Amino acid sequence: MTASFPLVRIFGTEIRAHWSWVFVLALISVVYSVDLANPAGAGWGPALAWTTAIATAVLVFVSVTIHELAHVAAARRDGIKTTSIVIQLVGGSFVLDARPSSAEAEFRLSVSGAIASVVLALLFGFVALFLTFGPMDMNVAPDGVQAIHFSAIMLTAFNLFMVVISVLPGYPLDGARILHAIVWWRSGDPVAAQAATVRVSRYVGYSLIVSGMVVAVTGDDWAPGLCMVVAGWLLMSSGRVLQRRAMLRGLLAGLHASDAVTSDFARIPPQLTLDVYAAEYLAERAGTAALVSRGDERLGLIGTTQIRRIPRGKWGDTHSEAAMVPMALVPTVAPEEDLWAALEILEKSGLDAMMIGATDGDPVLLTRRAAGKLLQEKVEAQRMAELALGTSRNRRFRGR
Numbered sequence: 001m002t003a004s005f006p007l008v009r010i011f012g013t014e015i016r017a018h019w020s021w022v023f024v025l026a027l028i029s030v031v032y033s034v035d036l037a038n039p040a041g042a043g044w045g046p047a048l049a050w051t052t053a054i055a056t057a058v059l060v061f062v063s064v065t066i067h068e069l070a071h072v073a074a075a076r077r078d079g080i081k082t083t084s085i086v087i088q089l090v091g092g093s094f095v096l097d098a099r100p101s102s103a104e105a106e107f108r109l110s111v112s113g114a115i116a117s118v119v120l121a122l123l124f125g126f127v128a129l130f131l132t133f134g135p136m137d138m139n140v141a142p143d144g145v146q147a148i149h150f151s152a153i154m155l156t157a158f159n160l161f162m163v164v165i166s167v168l169p170g171y172p173l174d175g176a177r178i179l180h181a182i183v184w185w186r187s188g189d190p191v192a193a194q195a196a197t198v199r200v201s202r203y204v205g206y207s208l209i210v211s212g213m214v215v216a217v218t219g220d221d222w223a224p225g226l227c228m229v230v231a232g233w234l235l236m237s238s239g240r241v242l243q244r245r246a247m248l249r250g251l252l253a254g255l256h257a258s259d260a261v262t263s264d265f266a267r268i269p270p271q272l273t274l275d276v277y278a279a280e281y282l283a284e285r286a287g288t289a290a291l292v293s294r295g296d297e298r299l300g301l302i303g304t305t306q307i308r309r310i311p312r313g314k315w316g317d318t319h320s321e322a323a324m325v326p327m328a329l330v331p332t333v334a335p336e337e338d339l340w341a342a343l344e345i346l347e348k349s350g351l352d353a354m355m356i357g358a359t360d361g362d363p364v365l366l367t368r369r370a371a372g373k374l375l376q377e378k379v380e381a382q383r384m385a386e387l388a389l390g391t392s393r394n395r396r397f398r399g400r
Contacts (some may be wrong), residue, residue, distance in 0.1 A: 004358050007087075013072050014084040021061060021087065028057040036150070036355035046144055048306045056154050061087070063159055067166070071109060071174075078105045083348070103185035103193075110177035120267040121159035130153035164345050170201040170235035171242055191253075194246050201239040208232030249340050251378040257342040258335035261356050264372040267292040270299055270321030274307050277320055289353035289367055298363065300324035303352030330355055333366075343371055 007015045035042050065087050072082045078100065100106035131138060131149040138149055158163070167175040172364035176197050183193035209232035216225025266281045268290045281290055289303035302324040310318050332355040333342045346354050346366065353367040 001146065011072065011076065013082045015065070015069075016084060016086045017061075018086055018088045025057045025061060028060060028125065029053045032056055032154075043236060044147075046380075048143055048147060052150060055147075056151045059151065059155055060158055063117070063155060063162065066086075066120060067113040067117050067162060070112040074112035078108065080105075080109075100181075103181045103190075106184065107178060107181035110174050110181055114163050115176050117159045117162040117166065119157065121163065123155050124152045124155040128156050133165045168204060168235075169197065170204040171198070171238040173235075176201055191249065192245065194242065196244045198239050201235055201242075201255065205232040205234075205236030205239060210234065237257075248375060251375065251382065252340050252343075255339040256335060257337040257339055257356050257366055258308045259335050260339055260342075260366050260371045261335075261364045262367050265353070265365050267293055268302075268320055270294055270319060272316045272317035272320045274310060274323060275322065277302070278307060278315065289351070289365065290320070291363055291365070292320050298327050299352055300326045301330050301351065301365075303367075305352050307351060327355075332356070335364075339371075340368060346371075 004015060005019065007017055009015065029050070030053075033046075033049045036052055037046055039051035068085045068087055072085060075082045082098065100109055110393045118156050120240060128149065131141075131145065131152065136145065138146060141149075157257075166173055167178065169175040169179040178231050179200060180193045180197045183196045184190045187193060208228050212225040212228030212230075212232060214225070215228060216222040219225060268281065270292050277290065287299045292299045292302055299321060302320050306325065307315070310323055330353075331350065333345060335357050340354075342354070343366075346368065353365045356364040356366050
């Protein structure tokens, strides 16, 4: 989440904003204020023009925030806690503590944002229509009323834009999750549903790129076409990432957390300094984590993620206890837990390792390094199997 900054916490969910909003809100404010102050436009004074532009920009951000909070509300309705959400212009991301348990739950979670945007469009649209066709003539109305009219029209259009964009069946948009839920409901297989959704996402990306090129070449303004091309490229890129994840998930199918445990981790005292830890332990166990303990008492875990947050010049003065993650914050899963589900928990935690099994007895860890090694072995085994199959087919073909 380095590309976002925290705003507020609502219902236990951390609300963060992507840094791109600083540029987006500034752009909206400048463009609208210049247009509204232009004599050829509304011809308002600078104070009203800037106030209206900034207020409209802020309400645009509020509209996107409400869109994402609708996902949080839907998740809570199904008993799923949302750890955090990142407010982006489109395709906002949210981190769930658990996956939807059914296709129906995923559909409710995915469509909730679009429903919220429809409600906002209707509310702003009602204000715009009332002022347009109401008893007051907007041509001679006070500037303050005209400002409200302008903002209502812009916000109606923006929320309708949010609805259309969000339901496009391409990752990372809500439409991809909606399509995944529908295919999951019809097929009963969430993995097959993801594969189908990735294919559709790729086709949507291709279509946007081709359509954007046509619009850019044939239209009077090349900017909309360029935006469509960029959007298509982003959808295709996201689809490739998810396709790779689906392939890796398939390789780990049937495996449990206990299949990727490791005993190759260090046990270090809490007073050990980071420079010694990095030199004597990480050099031999790159990418692993160490268990910080005092006698039989487990204090926490430390790994490359933690020491990288400390400036190298301070390693000699920083003890492992100050940089570690306390055991209370280290995720723990049962040995029989699905390995892919365990790795998703590890990924969301941002740690280098997690505990496997009971907290008493000998500690067992699942580390990123152990999981990566297992994946590499599976990929190599699949490649060898494909080579062997190809060789066998060639021999049969030559034997005919």
